[in-house]
Amino acid sequence: MKLPVLVLSLLLLSLGLPLQRAEPADVVFKNGNVYTANNKTPKAQAIAVKADKIIFVGTNAAAQKFVGPNTRVVDLKGNTVLPGFTDAHQHLSGVGEREMTLNLEGTTSLDDLLAKVKARVDQAKPGEWVTGRGWIETHWQPPVFPTRWDLDKVSPNNPVILGRADGHGAVANSAALKLANVDKNTPNPFGGEISKDKQSGEPNGMLLDAAQGLVRRRVPPETKEDEERAVVLGAKRDVELGWTQIQDAGGDYGDVDIFKKLYAAGTIKLRIYKAVYGPGPQANRLLNEGTIVGEFGNRLTVRTIKVVSDGALGSRGAALLGPYSDAPDTSGFLTVKAEDLRPMLIDALKKGIQVETHAIGDRANRFILDEYETALKAVPVSERKVAEPRWRVEHAQIVNPADIPRFAKLGIIPSMQPSHAIGDLFFAPSRLGIPRLAGAYAWESFIKSGVMVPGGSDAPVERGEPMIEFYAAVARKDQKGFSAEGWHPEEAVTREQALKMFTIWPAYAAFEDKLRGTIEAGKLADLTILSADIMTIPELEILKTRCVMTVINGGIVHEAT
Ligand SMILES: [Zn+2]
Numbered sequence: 001m002k003l004p005v006l007v008l009s010l011l012l013l014s015l016g017l018p019l020q021r022a023e024p025a026d027v028v029f030k031n032g033n034v035y036t037a038n039n040k041t042p043k044a045q046a047i048a049v050k051a052d053k054i055i056f057v058g059t060n061a062a063a064q065k066f067v068g069p070n071t072r073v074v075d076l077k078g079n080t081v082l083p084g085f086t087d088a089h090q091h092l093s094g095v096g097e098r099e100m101t102l103n104l105e106g107t108t109s110l111d112d113l114l115a116k117v118k119a120r121v122d123q124a125k126p127g128e129w130v131t132g133r134g135w136i137e138t139h140w141q142p143p144v145f146p147t148r149w150d151l152d153k154v155s156p157n158n159p160v161i162l163g164r165a166d167g168h169g170a171v172a173n174s175a176a177l178k179l180a181n182v183d184k185n186t187p188n189p190f191g192g193e194i195s196k197d198k199q200s201g202e203p204n205g206m207l208l209d210a211a212q213g214l215v216r217r218r219v220p221p222e223t224k225e226d227e228e229r230a231v232v233l234g235a236k237r238d239v240e241l242g243w244t245q246i247q248d249a250g251g252d253y254g255d256v257d258i259f260k261k262l263y264a265a266g267t268i269k270l271r272i273y274k275a276v277y278g279p280g281p282q283a284n285r286l287l288n289e290g291t292i293v294g295e296f297g298n299r300l301t302v303r304t305i306k307v308v309s310d311g312a313l314g315s316r317g318a319a320l321l322g323p324y325s326d327a328p329d330t331s332g333f334l335t336v337k338a339e340d341l342r343p344m345l346i347d348a349l350k351k352g353i354q355v356e357t358h359a360i361g362d363r364a365n366r367f368i369l370d371e372y373e374t375a376l377k378a379v380p381v382s383e384r385k386v387a388e389p390r391w392r393v394e395h396a397q398i399v400n401p402a403d404i405p406r407f408a409k410l411g412i413i414p415s416m417q418p419s420h421a422i423g424d425l426f427f428a429p430s431r432l433g434i435p436r437l438a439g440a441y442a443w444e445s446f447i448k449s450g451v452m453v454p455g456g457s458d459a460p461v462e463r464g465e466p467m468i469e470f471y472a473a474v475a476r477k478d479q480k481g482f483s484a485e486g487w488h489p490e491e492a493v494t495r496e497q498a499l500k501m502f503t504i505w506p507a508y509a510a511f512e513d514k515l516r517g518t519i520e521a522g523k524l525a526d527l528t529i530l531s532a533d534i535m536t537i538p539e540l541e542i543l544k545t546r547c548v549m550t551v552i553n554g555g556i557v558h559e560a561t
Contacts, residue, residue, distance in 0.1 A: 022055075022056070023066075024066060024067065024069070024070065024071050025049055025050050025055060025066040025067070025068070025071050026049055026051065026072065027049045027071065027072045027073075027074060028047070028048045028063050028067050028071055028072075028074070029046060029047045029048075029049070029074045029081070029551075030046040030063055030076065031046075031060060031075050031078060032044070032045055032046065032047065032081040033045075033080045033081065033533055034046075034081040034519060035080070035081070035519075035535055036519040037500060037503045037517065037518045037519065038519065041520075044058055044519070045058070045059050045060045045063075046060045046062070047063070047519060047527070048063055048066035049554040050554075052297060052524055052553035053522065053523065053524060053554070054520065054521050054522065054523050054525045074556075076529060079530060079531060079548055080531075080535070081519070081527055082519075082527070082528045082534075083503040083518050083519050083526065083527070083528070084244030084516065084526025084527055084528050084550070084552065085242050085503065085528040086243065086246070086271075086503065086506040086510075087238070087243050087245070087247065087466070087469075088454035088455055088502075088506035088509060089249045089395075089415055089454075089456030090238075090247065090249065090458065090464060091167075091248065091249060091250065091458070091459065091460060091461075092231060092234045092235065092246055092248050092272065093231055093234060093251065093255060094133075094459070095233075095238070095460050096229065096231055096232065096233040096234030097460070098459075098460040099230075100226070100230060100233065101131050102117070102120050102130065102132025102133070102162070103133070103134055104116060104132050104135040104162060104165075105134035105135075105460075105463065106134075107134070107135045107136075109140050109141065110137075110150060113146060113150075113162075114150060117130065117154050117155060117160060118154035118155070120132070121154055126157065127157070127159075129158070129159050129160075129176075129219050129220065130155065130161075131160075131162070131163075131219060132162045132163070133162065133163035133164075133165070133167075134163070134165050134460065135164060136164060136166070136423070143427070145169070145171065145204075146162075146205070146206075147171065147204045147205045148171070148172060148173050148177060148204060149174075149204075151171065151172075151173035151174075151205065152173050152175075155173050155175065156174075156175070157175055158175060159172070159175040159176035159218070160173040160176055161173075161216065163212075164314065165461055165462070166314050166461050167312075167460075168208065168314070168315045168317050169206060169207065169209070169212070170207050170212045170215070170216075171206050172205050172215045173205065174205075176215050177203055177205065179215075180214050180215040182194060182203055183202070183203065184196070184200075184201045184203065186203070186214070189210045189211055189213065191209055191333065191334075191336075192207070192209040192210030192211030192213070192335075193207075193208040193209070193211055193317070193333070194207060194208075195207065195208060206315075209315070209333075210335065227255075227258055228261070228262065231258050231259065231268065232262065232267060235269070236268075237464075238270050238464070239270050239550045239552070241465055241466055242529075242550050242558075243270065243466060243550075244270070244527075244551075244552050245272070245273060245506070246270060246271070246273070247272075247275070247415075247506060247509070247510060248273065248275060249306055249394060249456075250275055250276070250277050250306035250308075251277065251306075252276055252277065252282045253285060256276075256292070256300075256302055259272055259274070259300055260295075260296075260300070263296040263299060269299075269552050270299075270552070272299065272301075273301050273304070273512075274301065274302045275302075275304035275305060275306035275354075275356055276302065276304075277305070277308075278305035278306065278307060278355075279307070279340045279341060279344040282305075283305045283344055286302065287344070287347050287348065291303035291352070294515075297553050298512075298515065298516075298553070301510065301512075303353060303354050303511075304354040305354070306356055306358070306394075307336055307356070307368075308335050308336065308357070308358040309334055309357050309368050310332060310335055310360055310361050310363070311332060311333065311335065312360055313360055313427075313428060313431055316330055316332060317332055317333060318361030318364065318397070319332040319361040319363040319364040319367070320362055320363050320398070320432075321362045321363045321400060324431055324432075325430060325433035326430045332361050334363070338367075338371060342371065342375070345371060345372070345374075346375055346378055348375075349376070349383075349385075350379060350385060351385055352385030352386040352389075354390060354391060354392070354511075355389075355391045356392035356394050357391075357392070357393055357394060358394045358395060359393050359394070359395060359397075360397045361397075362399055362400045362403070362436075365396060365398070365399045365400070365403055366400060366403055368393060369393075369403055369406050369407075369410065369412065372391055372410060373410055388411060389411075390411070390508070390509060391412055391413070392413040392415045392454075393407070393412055393415065394415050395415070395417065395420070396415070397420065398432065398436065399439045399440075399442060401438055401442075401445075403439075404439060404442060404446060405449050407446065407449065408450035413451060413508075413509050414446050414453055415453070415509060416443060416446075416453050416454075416455060416456070417455065417458045417461075418470075418472035418498075419457060419458075419468050419469055420441065420458065421441035421487075421491075422472045422475075422477065423462065423478075425441070425478075425483075425484070425486065426484075428440060428486070429484075429485065429486045437487075438488070440488070441491060442488075442491050443491050443493050443501075444490060444491045444492065445491060447493065447497060452500070452504075452508055453505060454505040454509040455469055455473060455502050456469070457469050466502060466528070466547070467542055468543065469502065470542055471539060471540075471543050473492065473493050473497075473498040474493060474494070474495055474498050474542070475539040475542075477539070479543060481539070495534070495535045496535075503517050503518065504518050524553060525554035527549070528547060529548050529549035529551070530547060530548065531545055531547075531548050531560075532544070546560060548560045
């Protein structure tokens with residue numbers, strides 16, 4: 001008598017006998033130093049994958065039964081395997097554009113900046129715009145913003161606008177200001193500031209937050225081809241660094257159309273969890289049309305509205321509860337009006353739309369917690385499309401200690417970027433004063449309060465490299481190992497926590513914790529494979545660690561040569 005396979009299997013299982021053969025896998029990864037981020041079985045050697053899913057995690061010996069005649073066996077040679085890393089806050093187009101325009105990352109001084117601009121101006125046609133991004137004056141001597149007059153020296157005729165790395169400020173030269181009709185009589189737009197020379201009252205070229213738009217509007221728009229190329233370049237860089245998903249913190253449906261086109265053509269493999277800006281037409285479209293979830297093999301989801309509630313600390317645009325310690329005449333500014341926000345939050349809860357809000361200063365954080373709380377009270381669970389809406393605060397950078405427990409209480413997720421701390425802590429003590437640094441970049445306090453803290457890079461504001469973020473989270477020192485008074489080393493996290501910050505916690509923040517984020521059978525096969533064991537090596541060696549392989553949906557999308 002021939003028993004059907006299933007019955008036979010059940011019979012063997014019931015007898016406690018091991019199955020000799022399993023359904024063959026498409027790929028078996030073996031000889032790995034696997035960290036699963038799954039508390040039940042934290043370590044393993046081998047992973048079997050069928051189609052896009054993990055079907056087995058365990059020892060090399062046990063994985064052997066998944067090897068059939070057509071199974072690809074990948075020898076990981078002892079390399080370290082982690083659940084596919086997710087960047088919980090990135091600006092994908094911006095990362096690509098940084099590769100395409102004047103990339104000013106790592107500019108060491110004003111002279112260095114001017115030399116880079118001059119080289120570009122020399123190649124430009126008369127009147128052609130020169131745009132760039134990525135400078136930051138923190139380590140310059142002296143650490144002051146460049147001015148229009150500095151830029152005029154190297155570009156008297158071509159209009160120039162150069163974004164500060166944080167995106168919340170830009171410097172424009174006189175030619176650009178003239179084209180935009182910005183002069184000493186131009187009023188500050190809402191949510192922005194035209195920085196003025198103290199003596200003459202003339203604009204000095206620095207434009208903060210919304211004021212950048214006055215000049216940026218004059219820059220010829222990117223072509224569709226440029227926009228697509230930026231996404232392709234950004235996605236390529238991301239998978240090479242080991243990111244398997246990025247959570248794209250803002251943008252519009254034009255981006256969504258580009259992603260769809262590139263996915264359909266198979267040009268990009270990176271997963272994108274996309275937010276669109278609101279309040280406004282983009283948010284309204286999401287509220288009206290509803291979400292896009294898990295299209296293109298669980299690669300594309302659009303279910304989130306991104307709100308921006310203040311500026312950044314470096315440019316003193318972050319909204320603080322008290323004045324800046326180094327500029328007592330200002331306490332920053334909010335960039336969204338409560339009356340615009342409130343109806344949108346209510347609607348979002350009813351329609352099951354996630355909201356994430358940029359909040360840097362302690363006033364912005366308190367403001368958005370208050371607004372979220374009001375909306376959550378106004379719409380009881382029974383009237384919500386998604387009972388647990390997993391709303392997020394992006395950055396949650398300077399939070400009054402009294403507000404930290406409110407996140408857990410309200411179910412709000414603080415989505416934070418470790419590299420911001422190790423860059424900002426050079427100037428944060430002077431902006432805020434030492435006492436206000438309690439509650440700044442407070443990762444460990446947040447985790448202890450009972451929330452998950454998804455980790456991100458905010459690239460192109462920061463470099464956007466997973467190893468820099470992981471290092472910053474566990475070391476809380478700059479890339480040379482330096483820290484100073486007010487850096488609060490006790491807010492560094494353990495390596496196990498850091499692993500979760502870039503894997504299962506961002507998955508939770510995207511409603512994907514059942515789908516991905518750990519290495520376990522049944523989940524999507526996303527893996528980040530590294531040249532060294534970042535769970536044990538000395539801190540500074542984390543920065544030298546390289547991504548040797550990236551796997552998305554079971555497919556190898558990057559392999560270092
Ligand atoms: Zn951002």
